Amino acid sequence: xxxxxxxxxxxxxxxxxxxxxxxxxxxxxxxxxxxxxxxxxxxxxxxxxxxxxxxxxxxxxxxxxxxxxxxxxxxxxxxxxxxxxxxxxxxxxxxxxxxxxxxxxxxxxxxxxxxxxxxxxxxxxxxxxxxxxxxxxxxxxxxxxxxxxxxxxxxxxxxxxxxxxxxxxxxxxxxxxxxxxxxxxxxxxxxxxxxxxxxxxxxxxxxxxxxxxxxxxxxxxxxxxxxxxxxxxxxxxxxxxxxxxxxxxxxxxxxxxxxxxxxxxxxxxxxxxxxxxxxxxxxxxxxxxxxxxxxxxxxxxxxxxxxxxxxxxxxxxxxxxxxxxxxxxxxxxx
Numbered sequence: 535x536x537x538x539x540x541x542x543x544x545x546x547x548x549x550x551x552x553x554x555x556x557x558x559x560x561x562x563x564x565x566x567x568x569x570x571x572x573x574x575x576x577x578x579x580x581x582x583x584x585x586x587x588x589x590x591x592x593x594x595x596x597x598x599x600x601x602x603x604x605x606x607x608x609x610x611x612x613x614x615x616x617x618x619x620x621x622x623x624x625x626x627x628x629x630x631x632x633x634x635x636x637x638x639x640x641x642x643x644x645x646x647x648x649x650x651x652x653x654x655x656x657x658x659x660x661x662x663x664x665x666x667x668x669x670x671x672x673x674x675x676x677x678x679x680x681x682x683x684x685x686x687x688x689x690x691x692x693x694x695x696x697x698x699x700x701x702x703x704x705x706x707x708x709x710x711x712x713x714x715x716x717x718x719x720x721x722x723x724x725x726x727x728x729x730x731x732x733x734x735x736x737x738x739x740x741x742x743x744x745x746x747x748x749x750x751x752x753x754x755x756x757x758x759x760x761x762x763x764x765x766x767x768x769x770x771x772x773x774x775x776x777x778x779x780x781x782x783x784x785x786x787x788x789x790x791x792x793x794x795x796x797x798x799x800x801x802x803x804x805x806x807x808x809x810x811x812x813x814x815x816x817x818x819x820x821x822x823x824x825x826x827x828x829x830x831x832x833x834x835x836x837x838x839x840x841x842x843x844x845x846x847x848x849x850x851x852x853x854x855x856x857x858x859x860x861x862x863x864x865x866x867x868x
Contacts, residue, residue, distance in 0.1 A: 535565050537840050538621040538630040541572035542599045543637035544828050548572055551636070552580040552587075554833025559588040561834070566841055569630055571596045571621040596620040599637075602826075606640030610648055618642055622649040625819050632820035632840035634811060636828045642821060643679050643814060650819035653849070655856040658683075659816035660691045660762070661823060662698055663769055664809045666776070669753030673699055677812060678766035688712070688729040688759050692739055694815040695757035697855045701846050703756070711745035711755035713764060718744070725761070733759075738859030810835025813843060815852070820844055 539555060541548040548570070555568045567590040570577050574595040581587055598616040600609055610619055618641050624630040626649045635642050643659070652659060660676035675695040680687060692710045699708035712730055714722040719730055721744055733741045742755055747768075750758065760768070810832045811822035820843045824836045843849075 535632075535841065535844055536567045536569055536630040537837055537844075538569045538571055538594075538624050538633045539833070539837065540617045540621050540633070540635035540637050540642075541570040541577050541593075542596070542617040543635045543824065543826065544833070545826050547599075547636075548577050548580050550828060550830050551833055552577065552584070553830035554828075554837065555591060556584055556587055557830055557834040558837040559590050561838070562841060564590070566590065567592065568837065569594050569621075569624065571624070572599070572617040573597060594620065594624065600641045602638060604638065604641065606638060606644040609638075609641045610645055616641075618645050619649075622646055622819075622821070625821075626650060631844045632822065634822045634824065634833070634836050634840050636824035636826055636833065636836075639678065639823055642823050646814050646817050646819070646821040650817040650821065653816055653818055653853045653856060656690055656694070656816035658687050658690070659814050660694055661765075661812050662695060662815045663765075663812040665750065665758070665769075665772055667751055667753030670756075671703075671809075672750070672753060672755055673703065673757045674765055674769060675757060675759055675815065676762040676765045677769045678762045679814065680762040683725060683761040685725060685728040685732055688725070688761065689732050689736060690816070692733055692736070692741070692757065692759045693856060693859055694852065695759060696739055697852050698813070698815055698848070699756045701848060701851045702842055705756045707740050708756040709742045709754070710739050710757045710759060711742050713750075713758050713760040713768070714744040714746065716744060717746060729759075738855075807832035808835060809839075810837070811839045813839060813848075817849075818853075819849060 541551040544550040569592050571594045577593050596617040598613045600616045621633050622645050625633050658680045661679045662673050662675045663677040664671040673695050675691045696708045699705040714726050807829050811824040814821040822836050822840045
């Protein structure tokens, strides 16, 4: 299994990517290899600082790097030799099984869409991100890929999330909820009300109704569906609150002379780097998106997400289930 890692994605590339790769390969079986794509000289120099780097690391030279001010839609045309474009091209040609990047989210999404295409039945791929709850983590779809959505897009997100929750998260009958301002049917704007009506009669989904923001943390569902604007705001707020809580607890612990309490499990649950990366659901390949400020642990866990997706044959499973469950969705909505 070959995982392509964009080695020029994080704010401190390639140091973070190289360290995360080494950590990941020490955890995974010998059939997992990582191809670091980026500036060869910079990557080799960083690898040289590690005395015992695993041999299952190779380098594919890509001289260009996508910057934050680059237009995502123009990256393929203007920077065809960038690490994002080259890395996804390797997967498209079958020379790799998955792609991981902490680079420009927009560029990764646009290039994934162009190189890997969408699966049949999917108009718009969506980013799926895990959120901690009082029970098990739940999947937020969409976490930022799509701003202006129609009801059929939210229905597709629900199917994509349900498949991922079943195949990757191990939920036997995933509970799907629509994020809204009230629990009652008909609540919310026109998009939410229309999506609710379709989801409520959609075959193949365990739709449990609307979910208010205050209920997210209770863990009453496995998949939360919303458009990318709302999802990204929720995700950023969730992460900031988690970091605030961790910081607050650590300060209080530092003030104690003796501490018999173990808060490490709490820190682990709230730490976004434990998840590592968010898969782009609905494309014809495995594309995992990470924070630009990711740590080596986050990169390690993002590689783990990619490995799990490949091992479970996520793309084929998604395509198969979509074909079986979404054949009549467009007709019902129209």
